[in-house]
Amino acid sequence: MNENYIQRIFIDWVEISDDSYLKKITAISRLKCLDFDNRITYFVGENGTGKSTLLEAIAVSYGFNPEGGTINYNFSTYDDVSELSNVVRISKGYRRPKGNFFFRAESFFNVELEEYRDITPKEVFYERYGGKSLHEQSHGESFLSFFQNNRKDGLYIMDEPEAALSPQRQLTLLIQIAKMTEEGSQFIIATHSPILLGIPGASIYSFDNGEVSLCNYEDTECYTIMKLFINDRELFLHRLLNE
DSSP states (O other): OOOOSEEEEEEOGGGSOTTOGGGGSHHHHTOSEEEOOSSEEEEEOSTTSSHHHHHHHHHHHHTOOTTOBOTTOOOOSOOOOOGGGGTEEEEEOSOOOSEEEEEEGGGHHHHHHHHHHHOSSHHHHHHHTTTSOGGGSOHHHHHHHHHHTTOOSEEEEEEOGGGGOOHHHHHHHHHHHHHHHHTTOEEEEEOOOTTGGGSTTOEEEEOOTTSOEEOOGGGSHHHHHHHHHHHTHHHHHHHHHTO
């Protein structure tokens, strides 16, 4: 039985005007519903195909702050949310998440700052993350530290979490995600990382070719390009640079 927190989404396109830019994003403009059958769901595709737009709409519709953080966070440094979040309808499971987080690489610093302001004394904040302020750590270190120390069975939505992580740190995150799904958490992740995509049993939705469709790991563009590059770097670059 599917015990996911988000089991399916529906999009009511009738409420979106015909001249909206959303209807020009081919993959999502054709999408009416999407199922989340596995604990881990990946969105993959080239830039501009709509994966981050849909991910944000799902997060906001669920109740997250558009800039990220937990559902309890309520702040804004800019207002740039698409109207798609207003027409996404979510079919939820019977369980309620004990933990939750919407990660956006570009606004994680603001999320850290807001949490820091809310905690007194500050020593409690430092102790939670190994005795060191998140702002004194690198972007990648602070994200992993934050994530590893706020781990609860829950719903986690992530937009390109690999942006601040080295390949080794991506493997650390992969292990963390795998462990948390075994404990009941659900992840929805937009990514270009062939490392993070490698978790067995995940659902991978491709936004390429003008539609949202399930695909195999080996058929994703990020895997294919990385494989070609690693297996024969000199030939790959020769062809690329001489085209």
